[in-house]
Amino acid sequence: MMWYFLMSDAFTFGAFLISYGTIRFSVNEWADPNAVFNSFPFAGHANLPLAFVSLMTFILIFSSVTMVLAVHEGHKMNRKGVENYMILTILGGLAFLGCQAWEWTHLLTAEHVTLLSNGTMDAIPTTVTMNPWGSVLSHTELVASLQKTPHDQLVNIASTINHSGEAASHNLSGLSNAQLIQQISASGIHATQAGPIAFGGYFFGITGFHGFHVFSGVIINIVMYIKTKLGHFDQRGHYEMIEKAGLYWHFVDLVWVFVFLCFYLI
Amino acid sequence: MSEHTISPEITFAPKHDGGTKHIWKTFWILSAITVAELVIGLLIYNINKGDTPREFMILLFKGVVCILTLAKAYYIVSIFMHLGSEIRNFIMTIVFPLILFVWFIVAFLMDGDSWKQMRNTDAGSKTNTYKKEMPAKKQGAKD
Numbered sequence: 001m002m003w004y005f006l007m008s009d010a011f012t013f014g015a016f017l018i019s020y021g022t023i024r025f026s027v028n029e030w031a032d033p034n035a036v037f038n039s040f041p042f043a044g045h046a047n048l049p050l051a052f053v054s055l056m057t058f059i060l061i062f063s064s065v066t067m068v069l070a071v072h073e074g075h076k077m078n079r080k081g082v083e084n085y086m087i088l089t090i091l092g093g094l095a096f097l098g099c100q101a102w103e104w105t106h107l108l109t110a111e112h113v114t115l116l117s118n119g120t121m122d123a124i125p126t127t128v129t130m131n132p133w134g135s136v137l138s139h140t141e142l143v144a145s146l147q148k149t150p151h152d153q154l155v156n157i158a159s160t161i162n163h164s165g166e167a168a169s170h171n172l173s174g175l176s177n178a179q180l181i182q183q184i185s186a187s188g189i190h191a192t193q194a195g196p197i198a199f200g201g202y203f204f205g206i207t208g209f210h211g212f213h214v215f216s217g218v219i220i221n222i223v224m225y226i227k228t229k230l231g232h233f234d235q236r237g238h239y240e241m242i243e244k245a246g247l248y249w250h251f252v253d254l255v256w257v258f259v260f261l262c263f264y265l266i
Numbered sequence: 267m268s269e270h271t272i273s274p275e276i277t278f279a280p281k282h283d284g285g286t287k288h289i290w291k292t293f294w295i296l297s298a299i300t301v302a303e304l305v306i307g308l309l310i311y312n313i314n315k316g317d318t319p320r321e322f323m324i325l326l327f328k329g330v331v332c333i334l335t336l337a338k339a340y341y342i343v344s345i346f347m348h349l350g351s352e353i354r355n356f357i358m359t360i361v362f363p364l365i366l367f368v369w370f371i372v373a374f375l376m377d378g379d380s381w382k383q384m385r386n387t388d389a390g391s392k393t394n395t396y397k398k399e400m401p402a403k404k405q406g407a408k409d
Contacts, residue, residue, distance in 0.1 A: 003356075003360055007280050007360060007363060007364075010364065014367055014370065015370075018370055018371055018374045018375075019374070020372065020376065021371070021375050022374045022375060022377055022378035023378065024378065025375050025378030025379045025381075025382060026377075026378040026379070026381035026382045027382065028382065028386070028396050032314070034307075049307070049308065049311050050304055050307050050308060050311075053280070054304050057300055058297070059301065061293070061300065061397060062293075062295065064342065064346055065289060065290075065292075065293045065346075067346075068345075068346050069286060069372075070290060072286055072289065113360075134278065139390070140402040141350075162329050174336075246346075246347075247347055248342060250342055250343075250346045250347045251347070253346075254339055254342045254343065254347075256340055257335055257338050258335065258339070259305075260335075261332065261335040262373065264307070265303060265306075265307045265308075265328075265331050265335075266328045266331060266332070
C-alpha cells in the first residue's frame, strides 16, 4: 500500500510543479534563481549562487543513504545497527528542516528596492504577495520613480540601503524628500521592477509542502526508532516497518530532486 | 506458517548476505550527478550574466540538467527504494501510470506558452510587442 500512496503523492507534487511550469511559461519574465538564492548563513552579502541549496541537497541524499543502511541492518536483524542509522537519518532530516527555516526567514525578511505597480519605489521582501525579482531598473527610471515616492517609503528605502536600525531610521525621517532621493540615487543601488506575484506563492507553497513531508518523515522515523529501541520488531521477527518508513523517506528525497531542478537550477 | 507474517507487499526476497557496497556506489553516483548539475547550474549563471545571453546554449544546458535529474530519480527509485528488484508486473504497475506525466507536462507547458502569446499579441490582433530589456540591464547591474 505504501507504493500506491507514494504514487498518489507523486501525482500531487507533479500537479503542483506542472502548474508552476504553466504559470512560468505564461509570463515574459521570471525570477532568476541565481539572483534569488545566492546567500549563505554567516557569509554576509557574498554572492554565492547555488551554494546553500546544494548543501541542502547533499544533506537529504546522505540521510537517504543512512536510511537504506538502516533497512539493510534490519534485514540482518541487527537492532543496534538499525538504531544507529535511524538516529543519523533523523538528524539529517532535522538538519534539512533547519536549512529550510533559514532560507525562508532570509527570503521573508531581506528587503530589496523595487518599483511597485503604482509607480512608486519601496523596499519589499519576498512573500506570497510581493516579488522584488523583476528585471533591473535603469538609473534614470529609478530617479524618475523616486520623485513620485511618498516620504515614508523613501525613509524605508534609505534605511534598507544603510542597514540601519530603529534609531538611525528615526534620523532619516527628519530628512526632506529631496535629500533622501539624493542619498538613495547616490548610493548606486540595484533597483528592480516587481516580478510576477506567483513566484512567492509557488516557491513557498511547494517547498512548504515538501518541507511538511520531511517533517512528517522525521516524525515517522522517530516513531520507528522508538519501536526499534523497545524491541517490537525483534518480537515480530522482521523489520518490515523500517522498510516502509524507508520508502516514504526516499520518496521525500526523490521529490526534492525535482523541486531542486524546478526552482533552483532552471 | 511463519512466512505468512510477512505481508505480500514486499514481493522480493531480500538478500541477507549482500554487503553495503552497492548502496555506497549509488551514493557516489548520486553525488557525482549532483555535482555535475551544480557545475552546469553555475555555467548557466555565467552565460546569463553577459549582455547578450546565448539563449540556445542556456536551453541546451537546462535540458541536460533535466536529463541528469531523471537519472538521479532512476537511481533513487531503483536502488534505494528497491523497485529494481521487484517482480516485473509490480514495476509496471508503478511506472505505467507515471507515463501520464509526459502528456501532462507537454499539454500544460504548451497551454502556458499559448497564454503568453495571446497576452503579448492581444489574442493575435497585433504583433508581439514584448522585447527583453537588455540596455536597462547593462546600466543598472552593479553586482
